[in-house]
Amino acid sequence: MDFTIIKHAVEVDHGVKRLSMRFIKRYAAPERARLSAELCAEISEEFGRIGLTTLPRTLPTSENEFVWIIQRDSVLGEVVGVAAALADLDKLKMNPLPQVFANYPSAKRQFD
Numbered sequence: 001m002d003f004t005i006i007k008h009a010v011e012v013d014h015g016v017k018r019l020s021m022r023f024i025k026r027y028a029a030p031e032r033a034r035l036s037a038e039l040c041a042e043i044s045e046e047f048g049r050i051g052l053t054t055l056p057r058t059l060p061t062s063e064n065e066f067v068w069i070i071q072r073d074s075v076l077g078e079v080v081g082v083a084a085a086l087a088d089l090d091k092l093k094m095n096p097l098p099q100v101f102a103n104y105p106s107a108k109r110q111f112d
Helices: 004-012 021-028 037-048 075-091 099-102 105-109
Strands: 017-019 050-053 067-073
Touching: 004 017, 004 021, 004 050, 004 067, 017 021, 021 037, 021 067, 037 050, 050 075, 067 075, 075 099, 075 105, 099 105
Parallel strands: none
Antiparallel strands: 017 067, 050 067
């Protein structure tokens, strides 16, 4: 997996880029016929290794879907990290701000 071009595109666009899963697959595994859940997990792991995060956190297996690739150490990346931590606490029924996801239900779906 060589995500040098993707990492550079994210940096050039101020730390955030919207890409199709088809585009991402082209650099992750061009020889593969389709995306699998396992390949998506590997892609997420590699993104994490090079300092990127995605929204939604669980990458879709459809090549027609689009995702946001975010530089983790950017301001937006830190905000996404905080929201992800709240979503994790919400799953554990320990969210100190339960009204946050009640007010923003579409945001919560990005962290499932």
